[in-house]
Amino acid sequence: MNAAAAAESVLGDELVPVPDAELDRARSYIADTGLVEFFTTALARRRRSPAGRPRTITVEALLVGLLLTAVTDRTVLLTGVNMLLHHRITPRSRRLLGIGERVLTADSVEASYAVIRRLFHAMITVFDDSPNPKNRKLSEDELAARLRPMTLGEQAELRTLRDWVGHRVLAPSWAGMLEVLRSYPATGSCVDATPIRANARKPSRQSGTTSADPDAGLYLRSITEKPRPGASTSGKAKKKIVKELFGYEATLLVNGSTHPVDDRIAPPVLVGGYTLERPGHRPGGAATDVLKHAVADGWPTGMLAGDRAYNNSEPDTFQLPTGALGFGLLFDYRDDQLGIQAEHAGAVQVEGRWHCPHMPATLTDTTAEFRGEQIDERTWRQRLVARRAYELRPKAHPDNEGHQRMLCPAAGTQPTVRCPLKKSSMRFTAKPTVVPAASPVEPPVVCAQQSVTIPPEAGAKHGQALPFESPEWDRAYHTLRNGIEGTNGYLKDPTNTNLESAGCRRIRGIAAVHFLVGFQLAASNLRKRAHWRHTHPADPATPPRRRRRRRATRPLTDWKPEAN
Numbered sequence: 130m131n132a133a134a135a136a137e138s139v140l141g142d143e144l145v146p147v148p149d150a151e152l153d154r155a156r157s158y159i160a161d162t163g164l165v166e167f168f169t170t171a172l173a174r175r176r177r178s179p180a181g182r183p184r185t186i187t188v189e190a191l192l193v194g195l196l197l198t199a200v201t202d203r204t205v206l207l208t209g210v211n212m213l214l215h216h217r218i219t220p221r222s223r224r225l226l227g228i229g230e231r232v233l234t235a236d237s238v239e240a241s242y243a244v245i246r247r248l249f250h251a252m253i254t255v256f257d258d259s260p261n262p263k264n265r266k267l268s269e270d271e272l273a274a275r276l277r278p279m280t281l282g283e284q285a286e287l288r289t290l291r292d293w294v295g296h297r298v299l300a301p302s303w304a305g306m307l308e309v310l311r312s313y314p315a316t317g318s319c320v321d322a323t324p325i326r327a328n329a330r331k332p333s334r335q336s337g338t339t340s341a342d343p344d345a346g347l348y349l350r351s352i353t354e355k356p357r358p359g360a361s362t363s364g365k366a367k368k369k370i371v372k373e374l375f376g377y378e379a380t381l382l383v384n385g386s387t388h389p390v391d392d393r394i395a396p397p398v399l400v401g402g403y404t405l406e407r408p409g410h411r412p413g414g415a416a417t418d419v420l421k422h423a424v425a426d427g428w429p430t431g432m433l434a435g436d437r438a439y440n441n442s443e444p445d446t447f448q449l450p451t452g453a454l455g456f457g458l459l460f461d462y463r464d465d466q467l468g469i470q471a472e473h474a475g476a477v478q479v480e481g482r483w484h485c486p487h488m489p490a491t492l493t494d495t496t497a498e499f500r501g502e503q504i505d506e507r508t509w510r511q512r513l514v515a516r517r518a519y520e521l522r523p524k525a526h527p528d529n530e531g532h533q534r535m536l537c538p539a540a541g542t543q544p545t546v547r548c549p550l551k552k553s554s555m556r557f558t559a560k561p562t563v564v565p566a567a568s569p570v571e572p573p574v575v576c577a578q579q580s581v582t583i584p585p586e587a588g589a590k591h592g593q594a595l596p597f598e599s600p601e602w603d604r605a606y607h608t609l610r611n612g613i614e615g616t617n618g619y620l621k622d623p624t625n626t627n628l629e630s631a632g633c634r635r636i637r638g639i640a641a642v643h644f645l646v647g648f649q650l651a652a653s654n655l656r657k658r659a660h661w662r663h664t665h666p667a668d669p670a671t672p673p674r675r676r677r678r679r680r681a682t683r684p685l686t687d688w689k690p691e692a693n
Contacts, residue, residue, distance in 0.1 A: 413442025457594030475573020481593030
């Protein structure tokens with residue numbers, strides 16, 4: 130719907146006014162972002178002639194309009210921003226924003242919309258890291274001819290600036306809840322990438338043209354179907370596409386609870402950071418970009434969960450940077466990633482944790498055997514408990530450089546296994562006994578010494594903060610993952626944020642979509658934050674606790690017979 134059509138649709142209807150108090154809160158929020166001064170300065174530098182036509186809309190007014198539209202209308206359409214700024218706020222609010230009064234006619238709405246659209250696109254060019262032309266279907270040759278000249282270094286700088294601008298839009302929405310997040314002892318985080326649609330179709334093979342939004346890409350989600358018993362097939366599993374979407378992947382960071390804390394109520398699940406990429410493009414690097422901005426603004430560190438896309442990243446792009454930021458990682462594994470994953474100083478990393486190199490193979494391969502249906506769940510759980518005895522124990526906390534001294538399980542005053550290579554451990558008769566394999570060479574370092582130093586790079590790809598599939602891992606990982614999946618569902622719900630739909634944005638280009646998504650996420654956080662403040666005390670010294678249930682009926686214990 131263009132501006133004229135939007136005007137005609139509301140000329141005969143009553144516009145819902147925006148109270149002054151609502152606008153004052155939006156102005157205060159935008160002031161906290163620091164973006165008014167940033168864009169004003171950047172646009173002044175880009176202006177070709179100081180004697181050009183002055184703008185009739187200010188940067189502050191446009192930013193306030195985007196935020197208010199996201200909160201009140203649950204969209205970020207520029208047509209909605211135009212109607213809100215010129216016809217839904219009071220004359221007092223328009224004076225504060227420097228907006229002149231306009232008559233509500235189709236021509237007037239069309240003219241004011243053009244002013245807003247020009248300013249919006251001028252702001253986007255400040256941090257647009259894409260060289261691609263938008264809004265036209267082009268042949269490959271036409272696309273190449275129209276590419277904006279840009280070096281890789283310039284593109285990387287603008288990419289960083291795009292992330293910073295988006296973070297500034299979002300950060301004030303959760304900054305007021307930091308005391309609540311920090312006061313909850315079990316606060317953790319989770320990262321995940323979720324697809325959102327582009328306002329364009331995918332490239333056409335038939336006509337040989339590109340998409341009108343060449344920054345977007347094709348998202349495919351498939352499942353593996355096992356062949357039916359007795360079916361005349363080659364026996365190979367087939368993949369079935371269950372979702373296809375042309376658009377972007379939004380990498381989101383949310384908070385969550387790793388375990389219940391007595392009767393205290395966990396904080397609301399808020400989005401702490403985000404970024405946009407083409408589907409499947411650098412998931413680990415995108416998550417690191419999100420985390421570094423959030424932590425710089427005070428986002429609490431702790432346990433961080435991620436799906437299998439993240440432990441499949443290169444350690445230099447995700448695992449090591451997130452560890453340096455102060456997060457302990459929690460992962461799940463593919464079937465081909467189970468068992469021994471790395472080795473250092475003789476110690477072997479088995480499913481994210483360091484163990485004795487002479488641990489029995491039945492314990493090393495137990496998860497693979499369980500997934501292969503060779504053993505039942507009870508046996509698997511028993512072996513996981515038995516495996517804990519062979520795990521290296523921390524001798525001290527990691528130093529400032531991330532190096533940690535780890536004890537051999539047979540070393541120390543309280544060993545967890547017996548080993549003939551550690552004579553003092555043999556007096557503990559109730560411990561399992563290690564049987565070192567015969568070897569013509571010297572025993573590995575971990576067997577010859579009481580402890581070894583594990584550097585940050587060793588086993589970084591699959592390292593875990595908690596033993597894999599242990600009760601504490603299961604509780605923390607799945608609770609955090611459920612939190613972000615629930616958040617994705619809330620954000621994509623058409624009655625809430627409707628994030629996945631392109632109809633609430635109707636804009637093309639990764640920079641523009643990235644910018645508008647920030648306002649949608651901020652509005653979602655503000656709604657949750659307002660609900661929390663309404664239902665719970667604001668004093669962190671008195672954390673909210675669950676109320677005891679009141680029943681009008683009698684408990685079953687009233688009928689318990691007494692012993693004679």
